Amino acid sequence: MNFQDIGRLSKLEHLLLHINQLNGTLPSSLKNCTRLITLNLRVNLLGSELSTFDFSKFSQLQIVDLGNNFFNGSFPATLASCRALTAIRLSTNRLTGEIHPAIQSLKSLSFLSLSNNSLSNIARTMKFLSSCKNLRTLLLSKNFCNEYLPYDESLVGPDGFENLQLLALGGCNFSGFLPIEITTLERLVASDKSANQVDLWYLELPVLVEPDNISALQYNRLSNLPPTIDLNDNNFQGTIPEKIGQLNFLHVLDLRKNYFSGNIPDTVAELSNLExxxxxxxxxxxxxxxxxxxxxxxxxxxxxxxxxxxxxxxxGQFDTFPATSFEGNSGLCGSILQRSCPDHQSTNSEPPSKSTSPETFWFVFWICFGASFSVTFVTYGILLKRCPIKCYYRIRSTFFKL
Incomplete structure (x- = not known):
């Protein structure tokens, strides 16, 4: 049967045709499959403007995965009609524009991945998505190119994302400061992986480490994901918060390719599980x-x-790191860079060892020896003057015993 005739299976509940060579558009006949619960067409060659497809007839649809295709246009507003949706993946496509505010009606939505598109307006996006109270996984990496990230509560809000556990915002080239509200997301899984409630939580859709690689490692359970803060390749500035040390179970902290400044806080050393x-x-x-x-x-x-x-x-571990871990810092010194340190340059260095040449040792010895004998004879001279007879015999007997 031709893929375009899939609508003949009107009683179909689960359509799993991921990782194939399907091309063309979403079949219009698919609308006849009103009992669909799962629609998985990930990693194919499908295209067309996704917003023109009407999803409103799929009242029982719970999972839709159209990632790694060539869909364009805007986020399909009709997806908001599928009130039973728990998971949506539209990542690695060619979507543009803003997320439709109708997404706020998806109260059961738990997993949303829109990474690697060309979406815009991060502030409105986060505002709309904060209404999805059951949202636990939110992947928005490689979108919102060069936008300014608000520093106030407008990004998250005091009551937003109360159940969020996994958040990805890497590769967006954001500018501005790291939003302090992120520290209020108490359920983000930078926590103890042995917690029972985390071990039992499976991801609605697998998270791919390398989405462009169909054979890439994938994670199906939240507890298997290493607790990570990955904000690389943005334009964040400012300092690292001192409170970073409170994330005791963090395994990965990746802040490369930003504009962070100031001293590296000593509290990072409190991340005892950091790999x-x-x-x-x-x-x-x-x-x-x-x-x-x-x-x-x-x-x-x-x-x-x-x-x-x-x-x-x-x-410790510093003896295992290569020189490339420290290059590009003209002020760093040490044996690994084969660059000596001036005595005044570092407070981390141990005080220099004091070595004395043999000539200096014997010079100091004879000076001290002569001085001590001088003091001794002067003292004895005073004693002899005060008690010439008794002291004389005591002093003589003492010297002969030595």
Whole structure:
């Protein structure tokens, strides 16, 4: 049967044709499959303007996955008519414009992935999506190119995203400051993976590590995802919040390719489970905190291309990192860069060891020896003057015993 004739299966509930070579458009006959619960056409060659397809007849539709295709146009507003929807993936397509405000009516929506499109207006998008109270996974990476990220509560709001556990905003080239409201998202999974409630939560759709690769590693359970903060390749500025150290179970902190500045906070060393720390290509200054040697699980580390200075810590995991982890910092020094440190440059360095040449040792010895004998004989001279007979015999007997 031809794909365009799929509507003949009017009682079809689950359509799974992902990772094939299907091309053309969504069949108009698909509208006859009003009992559809799952529609998965991910990783194909389908195209056309997605907003022209009417999804309103799919009242039972719970999962729609059209990721990794060639759909264009705007976000299909008729998807909001599918009130039973729990998961939507439209990532890696050619969608443009803003998300339709009708998405706020999807109260059961738990998973939304729109990464790698050309969507716009991050502020309105987050405002609309904050009304989806059951939303737990939100992937918006590689959208909203070069937009300014609001710093106030307009981005998240005091009551927004109360159940959000996974948030991706990487590769958007955002400018502005890191929104402080992100720290209010208490359910983000930078928490203990052993928590029972997390272990039992399966993702409605798998999260792909490399979406453009059909054989890429995928995660089907939220607890298997390493607790991560990944904000690389944006235009964030300002400093890293001191409270970052409270995310005790964080495994990955990736802030590379931004405009963060100031000193690297010592509280990062409190992230005892950290496995990857990438602060490269920023404007950090000051020294690398020597307390970072306490990060015993750190296997990947880079502060390359910043304005750091001083001695690179040694010992612990720092003895395993290559020189490329520190390059591009003209003020850094240490054996790994084969660059010596001036004595005054680093407060992290140990005080220089005091070595004394043999000539200096014997010179000081004879000076001290002569001075001590001088004091001794002067003292004895005074004693002899005061008690010439008794003291004389005591002094003589003392010297002969020595």
């Amino acid at each position: 990857k720390l990438d602060l490269s290509f920023n404007s950090f200054s000051g020294e690398i905190p020597v307390s970072f040697k306490k990060l015993h699980f750190l296997s990947s580390f880079s502060v390359a291309n910043n304005n750091l200075q001083g001695l690179i810590p040694s010992g």
